[in-house]
Amino acid sequence: MLGFITLAALVILAAGYFAYSLALRGALQETARRGDNTLQLATTSLRGKMERFEHLPQFLAEHALIKSIAQSPKDAGVVARTNAYLKSTQQLLGASDIYFMDASGVTRAASNFDSEISFVGGDFGFRPYFTEAIKGGLGRYFALGTTSGKRGYYFGAPVIAEGAVAGVLVIKIDLDSVEQDWIGSDDALIVTDADGIIFFSSRDEWRYTALAQLTRAEQLALIKSRRYGAVPLSGFPLKARQEVAGQTLLTVQDGHSYLALIHYMTEADWTIRVMLDAAPAKRQALLVAVMMMLTLGLGMTALAAVLQHRARLQERITLQQTARNQLEARVKERTSELATVNEQLGAEVNERRLAEKNLRQAQADLVQAAKLAALGQMSAALSHEFNQPLGAARTYADNANVLIERGRHDEARGNLDRILSLIDRMTSISRRLHSFARAPGQKLGHVSVAEAVEAASEIAQLRLRSAEVTLEVSLPDNLPLVVAGPVRLQQVLVNLLTNAADAAETAQDRRIHISAQSVGTGVYLHIRDHGDGVPPGLTERIFDPFFSTKGVGKGLGLGLSISYNIIKDFGGILRVEPAEGGGAVFVIELRASETGGAA
Incomplete structure (x- = not known):
């Protein structure tokens, strides 16, 4: 068992290390995908700030005053007019400074001519943006201002006079606003120059540090260009560097690890x-x-439990064999008792x-009672069916x-013709008595809703007059024919x-409304x-x-049931809804005839 525990521990540790490596790889890749968006936004904001001023020096260099x-x-x-022009232009464009340098590198006019740190008279010929522009190209350079001590990006453009380069127009822009937008972000952002020196950073402690050790030549070049002036440069507090799944992990001195994503601005x-x-x-x-380790641990524990269970099972089998021998002896003793029990069970069967047998007789009696109940329903329905036409015939x-x-x-x-029609209807009803025993066999036809409503209104007219009820009928002229039996549809309408x-x-408003509409x-x-x-x-x-x-004696309660089944035979639906303002609305849904004809 000790060997099994040792092996299980080794397997669990190995699986944990493997799971950690795979999970870390996936998590870092997901973090990198999220960081790509941040990197792209930072690059876009920085590039947009620079592109806004990139071509302005060339444009201003063409001005007649320059x-x-x-x-x-x-x-x-x-000089006075140029100073005023450069100052107004600087305020208009939102640049940090705009100034003109002659061919020797001496500043002759500047937008800050009236400030304490005026550039006028300053010699900046050592700056790369001047040396590139005086040769006819476009100068670009980032550095700390030797006069102002502020970080800035410089754009220099040659000023052509009489066919030759006579000076350089320079625009300095302040990128501190971009860095301020980065401060407070969950992710750290840094920008390094070609020498690997961090000059923009959302972390103050990383600013003006070098990611790599500067060579002697690089130090001399920085001193010559005065890019960072007298600001001391130190090394980045890098503790360890690690490559995981193609991603770079940097660990700083305080123990924090960072996933570094890089974008180069050409x-x-x-x-x-x-x-x-x-x-x-x-x-x-x-x-x-x-x-993973817990899952494997539980699995190993379960496996150990199974092995332990098998050992105990073997012991139990031995005990059971002994008990089986004892049971055989006891079975013989109980055999006689079981014979007695079998006799008792036979009596119960x-x-x-x-x-x-009695239950089956009771079921047969119930079936007979159900048949008698059906016969009573049929008699009541027959009485209900004949009462309406007989009453109408008496009225006519x-x-x-x-x-x-x-x-x-x-x-x-x-x-008299109507009485004959009602007699025909009673004859038709008598022929349909078998519908109480099986499904109706009458064929359906194409029926006009308007004609059925008119016939039903005439039949029910006596009852309407005796109840002092006003019948209002509102039917559209273009109603299609419906699938129904004309006599049975009239029967339903008369009942309703x-x-x-x-x-x-018994209501105050003694009106009945009949309306119809074509739906689908x-x-x-x-x-x-x-x-x-x-x-x-x-x-x-x-x-x-x-x-x-x-109330009692005012109906058998079969009218609506018969009407419901008649409409169901037509393939339609009869339902009741509460009416707005009181009362009830009975809705008959009928299928339109496939002929498409209108009544």
Whole structure:
């Protein structure tokens, strides 16, 4: 077991080191991707600041006043006007300083001519920006000002007078604002010159330090150009340098590690570095390594537990063999007891069989009771189906007698035709009695909604008059034909109108509205009343058989159930909704006929 523990410890340590290396590589690459954005922003801001002034010296060198002072550098009037011009231009452009140097390098006019640190009279011929521009090129240089002691970037352009270079116009810009934007950032930013000296840094302690040891020649060149004046230069506090996954890790003297990303600015011969704190990446990698080691540790522990379990299992097998021998002896003793128990179980089985036979008889009785209940429903439905046309026929017959007495025979004949139509309807209903036992077999046709509403309104007219209810019908002229049975659709509408009349009879607003609209591939028909409406808890039960919200003796509760099934046979939907302002709205959704014809 000791050897297993030693081997497990070595495997866990090796896996932890491997996981740490891989996780650190991935974390550093992710940190580098984030740092690329910071590096690009820093480079863009620095380059944008410089490009703003890059071509201005050449432009100003073409000014007539600059050419005049180049030809007459000692003319007091020309010098005064040039000083004023350079000062106004410097204020307009936002540059640090603008000045003109003659061919010998002596400053003749400057924007700071009236300040305590005026450049006028100063000899800056040793500066590289002057030596490059006096040869006809564009001078560029970064240095500390020998007069002002401030950092600045210099652009020099030759001033051509009478076909020859007669002087140099210089613009000095202050880049301190860019550095101020960097200070306070989570990432450190530094800019080094061609000699590796940091002259811009978001960390004060790193400014004016050299990343590498300066050679004697480099030191002499810096002294000659006076780039950093009398500022002492020290070495960068670098403790260690490490390459991980193609990335450079720099560790400083205080123990902090930074991931260095580099971008080289060709135009200024500068190198911009963003120093990203590597501590989060190391912590993440360490966390992954610890998780890996814990996982392996748990796995090794589980493996040790399995091995230990197997040893104990072997011991248990031996004990079980002994116990098995004892059990065989006890089984023989219990055999006689089991025989008695089997006899008791046989008796219980016989009892269960008898109970099952009784249960089947009870189920048969329930089926018979269900058939009788269905027969009662059919009788009630048949009564409900015949009541409506019989009532309408009685109404038409009464009206016909009145019309015959008044000599209005044509109108009386129309009522007799309607009575014959109702008799045909009752005949059709009697032929459809088998629909209570199986699905309806009637064929559906193309029905006009307007004609069905008109017929239903005539049938329900007597009930509407007795309830003193006003029926308002608003149907569009372009409604399409719908898929339905004309007689059964009239039956549904008469039932809904009768129910609406019952609801509106006790209401203050005794109006019933019938409206329709064409929606997509169907027609929605609305029957709305202003009664008490349907309570929210009863909307789901309103279409159940024998369910009614009316009082005792005022209905069997089958009308809405029959209507619901009729509309369902049409492939439509019948539903109820609360009406705005009170009452209920019954909505019939019917399919439009595929013929596309309009009523």
